[in-house]
Amino acid sequence: MTPQRPTMNDVARTAGVSLKTVSRVVNGETTVAPDLVARVQAAVESLDYRPHVGATMLRRHDRSTRTIGVLLDDVSHPFSAALHRAVEDQARSRGIHVLTGSLDHDPVRERDLAAAFAERQTDGLILAPSGAELEPHTMPVVFVDRIPAGATGDTVVSTNVSGAAGAVRHLIAHGHRQIGFLGGHRHLSTARDRYRGYQRALGRRAGPAVHDLHDPTEAEKAAIAMLRGPGAPTALFAARSTVTFGAVRALRRLGRQHAVALVGFGDFPLADLLDPPVTVVAQDPARMGRTAAEALFERIDGYDGAPREIRIPTTLIPRGSGEL
Amino acid sequence: MTPQRPTMNDVARTAGVSLKTVSRVVNGETTVAPDLVARVQAAVESLDYRPHVGATMLRRHDRSTRTIGVLLDDVSHPFSAALHRAVEDQARSRGIHVLTGSLDHDPVRERDLAAAFAERQTDGLILAPSGAELEPHTMPVVFVDRIPAGATGDTVVSTNVSGAAGAVRHLIAHGHRQIGFLGGHRHLSTARDRYRGYQRALGRRAGPAVHDLHDPTEAEKAAIAMLRGPGAPTALFAARSTVTFGAVRALRRLGRQHAVALVGFGDFPLADLLDPPVTVVAQDPARMGRTAAEALFERIDGYDGAPREIRIPTTLIPRGSGEL
């Protein structure tokens, strides 16, 4: 037998008033006599009554759920986690709840979760797209970190091209001419843009490049091969933090961490405590999340302008590894 | 004028069938003639019809929302983030969505968010308690990481006492007799338990102790003071990872990172790349999240046994800093 939560009718009966009066009290209307209010509240307490959200939504014509969805690569990854947190803070200030999901770069998961959130009628979605064909939906969507392949909507990204170019120019300014590139999956716009920045800074002097590196282990192997190969670079540019970790390990392994320069894209905790401390182009995931949330709320509130592409600046943080 | 989503009635009209037939098709009942199914589906497509969740819930007597809440200290903190991710994975395998919230050790926020989730009728809650008085609620709750002050429910925690004791015994085994303790807020059960483990391992030989350290900066100051003070320890035990960061910085600042031993409670990325690599007692946040989610789902499914306290073992990972 199910516990059967009490309804307004039960409350009305125990309080000895009409159903509608309970409704009024529950909704804080002022047109109820004080003693009745007290009786109703007592009954609500004693029965532990809670309004049925479904019925309330139905009657109020309220399709808004005061909930948004956030779909990121992996909520346990520091970048995604910081972004998520910033979105949550923005949402909290508006009394809105946040549903989360990790996509792991899986297009199927992306499509399914986006559809599920649409189905559950979240009021909006913040999505780090990895190339899924999204079902068309009416709900507002803001893309973060990467530019989606097909769909249109507001997009919040780092200044990937100029950030990467700045990193490489920094290496050039420190005398490096042979600079290697280690990058992530090229089907993601971030990987492509950072490579473009690298190329832009170097022109025809572009050095050896390895793409589509997935995790630190792969990156470590690629870096070792590059440093042992012909035309070995004197400096490395690592286009994302997992690749940076692999590069750090590779240099350490070869005992060349003080001989080969390294600049990574994306800051990470303890970068300043490594030996040498790692120079990075820092992104600002918190600001990206905040900005994405603001854009989404504007859309939810009815703003209907053309899709915007908002670029969040990156910052070069010289720490030692890039100034060798 | 509101966009007004279409209802089943609209679909029925455009498909030229009865309301109920649409309901049957939408719910995948098999007692509908194939041509009607096709007509209805076409109408659903063309109108972009989606069932009204409120009405569905109402009619189905379905108070379940297939959603759980996860309230942790800070979803951008690696420990919370890993735990969150594990919960999410468990939930996904059951087709359940996850609402998140960061509490920042704020009891008001804890109470408010727990109440809000109860209000929105999540089916259950996973909570890292920090001492708020929770309103009584009917929804199942599983506590993680810390043991709540008042409320009762299943609890999933690390083996804090024995883990801390093991860390300290490890230092003792390496010849240390004067071991300092750096810990977090004592109103949290984790801080108290880890201190108890420290005391248990040392008995009356317990060394200097500083409690209630909040962030790396505070911890760094405290460690420096301790190492400069009278009876300076030859080894440090840092009871949480933010404190460990501060201790690492302090030793580095004093140039004593190869002279004073350090064991931290809680693993962190790149610990193995520092100099010296940091020995830790690793927790298993992913397993804690998985376990908590399993416990919660059992409760949601109706299990009604006495509250359980599940302890997830910790693992000592010697890396160098504790073997000086």
Add this chain to the structure above:
DNA sequence: CTACTTCGAGACAACGTTGTCTCTCAATGC
């Protein structure tokens, strides 16, 4: 003292969907 206003509180319908009942029509068995 009457007429008019105001205010509190209940009756009733409606929101969009699904469970149950009923009806029709065709297929089946004897």
Add this chain to the structure above:
DNA sequence: GCATTGAGAGACAACGTTGTCTCGAAGTAG
């Protein structure tokens, strides 16, 4: 050829709540 069955499809009520309408009582003005 008639009764029986069953499957497909519609009519209707109901879920728990809120908007609207109504009604009675009390207050106010003339």
